[in-house]
Amino acid sequence: MEGLRKGGFGSHLASLAAALLASVGAAFLLLYAFSSSFGEALGLFFLGPFQNAYYFGNMLGAASGLALAGLAAQFAFSARTFNLGGEGQLYLGAIAATAACLALPEESGLLGKAIGLAAGSAAGALLGALSGFLRRRLGVDELLSSFLLSSALVYAGDFLVSGPLQDPASNFQTSPAVPEGLRFARLLPPSSLSTAALLALAALAAAWFILGRTRFGFELRLSGKNAEFARYCGIDAGRYAAASLAISGALNGLAGAALILGTYNKAMKGFSAGLGWTGIAVALVAGGSPLALLPAALFFAYLDAGAKAVMIGADVTSEIVGVIQAIVFFLVTARALDSLVARRAAARAGRAAGGRG
Amino acid sequence: MKSLQDLSGILGAAGAAMAPLLYASLGGLLAELSGLLNIALEGLILIGAFAAAAAAGASRSLLVGLAAGAAASTLLAALFGLATLKGKANEFIAGLAANLLASGLAVLLSSRLYGTKGLLSFDIPSIPRLELASLAKLPILGELLFGQDALSYGSWLAAFLAWLLVAKSPLGLRLRAAGSNPKALAALGLSPERYRLAAILLSGLGCGLAGACLSLRLSAYVPGISSGRGWIALVAIYLGGRRPLGVLAACFLFAAADGFANYAQGFLEAPADFILALPYLLTLIALVAGAGARRLRGRD
Numbered sequence: 119m120e121g122l123r124k125g126g127f128g129s130h131l132a133s134l135a136a137a138l139l140a141s142v143g144a145a146f147l148l149l150y151a152f153s154s155s156f157g158e159a160l161g162l163f164f165l166g167p168f169q170n171a172y173y174f175g176n177m178l179g180a181a182s183g184l185a186l187a188g189l190a191a192q193f194a195f196s197a198r199t200f201n202l203g204g205e206g207q208l209y210l211g212a213i214a215a216t217a218a219c220l221a222l223p224e225e226s227g228l229l230g231k232a233i234g235l236a237a238g239s240a241a242g243a244l245l246g247a248l249s250g251f252l253r254r255r256l257g258v259d260e261l262l263s264s265f266l267l268s269s270a271l272v273y274a275g276d277f278l279v280s281g282p283l284q285d286p287a288s289n290f291q292t293s294p295a296v297p298e299g300l301r302f303a304r305l306l307p308p309s310s311l312s313t314a315a316l317l318a319l320a321a322l323a324a325a326w327f328i329l330g331r332t333r334f335g336f337e338l339r340l341s342g343k344n345a346e347f348a349r350y351c352g353i354d355a356g357r358y359a360a361a362s363l364a365i366s367g368a369l370n371g372l373a374g375a376a377l378i379l380g381t382y383n384k385a386m387k388g389f390s391a392g393l394g395w396t397g398i399a400v401a402l403v404a405g406g407s408p409l410a411l412l413p414a415a416l417f418f419a420y421l422d423a424g425a426k427a428v429m430i431g432a433d434v435t436s437e438i439v440g441v442i443q444a445i446v447f448f449l450v451t452a453r454a455l456d457s458l459v460a461r462r463a464a465a466r467a468g469r470a471a472g473g474r475g
Numbered sequence: 476m477k478s479l480q481d482l483s484g485i486l487g488a489a490g491a492a493m494a495p496l497l498y499a500s501l502g503g504l505l506a507e508l509s510g511l512l513n514i515a516l517e518g519l520i521l522i523g524a525f526a527a528a529a530a531a532g533a534s535r536s537l538l539v540g541l542a543a544g545a546a547a548s549t550l551l552a553a554l555f556g557l558a559t560l561k562g563k564a565n566e567f568i569a570g571l572a573a574n575l576l577a578s579g580l581a582v583l584l585s586s587r588l589y590g591t592k593g594l595l596s597f598d599i600p601s602i603p604r605l606e607l608a609s610l611a612k613l614p615i616l617g618e619l620l621f622g623q624d625a626l627s628y629g630s631w632l633a634a635f636l637a638w639l640l641v642a643k644s645p646l647g648l649r650l651r652a653a654g655s656n657p658k659a660l661a662a663l664g665l666s667p668e669r670y671r672l673a674a675i676l677l678s679g680l681g682c683g684l685a686g687a688c689l690s691l692r693l694s695a696y697v698p699g700i701s702s703g704r705g706w707i708a709l710v711a712i713y714l715g716g717r718r719p720l721g722v723l724a725a726c727f728l729f730a731a732a733d734g735f736a737n738y739a740q741g742f743l744e745a746p747a748d749f750i751l752a753l754p755y756l757l758t759l760i761a762l763v764a765g766a767g768a769r770r771l772r773g774r775d
Contacts, residue, residue: 148583252763257769269755273748273752435592447568
């Protein structure tokens with residue numbers, strides 16, 4: 119992440135290539151270790167996602183959700199803040215969107231969709247903003263506060279889905295489906311690819327413009343890069359840090375809402391679990407560029423689709439993807455976010471200098 | 476009298492629940508003091524719990540289980556330490572990676588070795604307890620002081636040893652210098668990175684014992700058995716003012732809150748989801764209150 123440097127796309131591609139290589143190697147080894155039918159599992163893992171239009175469409179659909187979740191993580195990184203609350207923000211965003219859409223009539227169409235997306239974003243933004251507020255006013259580390267808040271509220275989401283929002287006609291812990299008129303159109307039925315993918319693309323383009331081409335984006339990145347210098351320039355760095363967390367939360371909420379309107383159509387208990395973490399992985403591989411999120415999201419969606427294909431067709435559980443992700447993390451991001459380390463080290467030195475008995 | 480007996484029971488349960496938190500938190504404290512944020516506690520606990528249960532189940536021996544749990548976590552901690560210290564990986568990302576690796580690996584191993592991703596129950600001997608029934612019946616503190624198992628008393632011992640190390644020994648001074656003033660340490664011809672690696676390995680050991688504590692007490696491994704304890708242990712470090720005895724107090728506070736939540740479930744009719752959320756909420760409130768208090772006192 120080269121902070122204020124505009125380009126850097128080439129280096130992101132290099133890191134993406136390294137990620138690809140590392141994960142191929144990891145998948146190879148893991149399948150060898152954990153599958154009794156190595157060759158078959160290998161084929162399913164790497165070629166499964168391209169097996170038919172259904173798998174392929176599902177992969178693209180998953181990638182659009184990952185791109186939004188990745189953008190959420192990246193927006194916080196841009197201001198050198200950590201949003202670890204993606205899990206809760208996404209889940210509650212999805213639930214807020216579901217609740218809003220269930221209250222709307224079928225005919226509300228485009229406006230109804232917009233209201234659903236706005237409700238999801240607002241829920242996520244609220245959670246993100248709370249962490250931002252705590253950091254700005256009380257100096258509470260946003261890394262911890264966002265994680266704790268999110269972890270607690272995931273249970274609030276579980277409660278809502280299996281209580282007040284529970285579909286009385288279903289035996290599963292799920293809300294009723296949102297009205298058909300409020301769903302995004304499927305692009306490759308019956309796969310989950312929908313026009314939500316266009317929304318994700320639009321969000322990436324907008325973020326690229328805002329972060330790279332506007333005063334707001336410039337000041338936001340400068341605040342993270344060098345708060346001291348930003349202050350000399352008359353920029354309130356703390357406000358930008360808080361804003362980045364709120365926007366990051368909003369994007370996670372939007373991702374959750376898009377998941378409801380595009381893919382699942384109803385909120386099920388824990389249906390988005392893990393997506394917030396994968397979003398962080400996507401952002402780390404993409405580095406600082408919103409446009410690089412697209413290949414990064416496709417890459418992680420591919421890994422996930424491969425793992426699902428192996429789970430269905432061979433004897434390996436899909437958790438293999440978590441292990442591969444971990445190895446990719448270790449290998450690829452070794453030198454990424456160097457300045458974040460510097461910020462935390464400086465904060466620690468400050469704490470240590472503050473004296474302790 | 477009835478409620479005093481209840482109180483003794485709650486405090487006793489809190490003492491038991493504190494043990495895994497305390498092991499993990501003390502380990503994390505050493506890493507934190509040496510200058511590394513160990514965000515991998517959660518994963519280290521999980522892999523420790525799995526290894527301990529599997530080894531104890533296979534050998535029918537608690538000691539083998541403890542050793543295996545400690546070894547597995549220490550191994551993963553070594554990977555984390557080498558990635559951050561030698562590979563210059565970001566401590567936060569490497570920590571996340573270790574967590575992902577632990578939870579993924581536990582599932583893969585579980586389904587490969589036992590053919591299931593679900594609960595694994597083992598035939599494991601029960602953990603020795605202090606047999607002082609009459610003293611344990613004392614009101615209020617009876618259960619806490621005299622009704623614990625060996626792992627609980629072990630955690631108290633660990634806190635005492637950590638206190639000796641950190642506050643009283645030259646080794647501890649150097650460990651803290653690695654975090655607060657690495658240049659001074661380097662000027663003495665000592666390598667801060669060495670101390671950090673040692674601290675990371677010790678945090679692996681602590682988390683391994685924490686995990687072993689969880690699964691050996693249950694005689695089973697349950698997926699997600701660490702259930703947020705690594706994160707709470709992390710917060711206990713800060714809440715305890717980065718001092719071993721403070722960490723002990725913070726861990727007890729969390730365990731007591733958790734114990735109270737379980738107890739309250741009996742008569743409050745609160746939804747189970749709320750009870751599950753409580754440790755995280757309380758941690759957050761403690762964190763905010765601590766920060767607010769520091770603000771008021773004018774430092775920070």
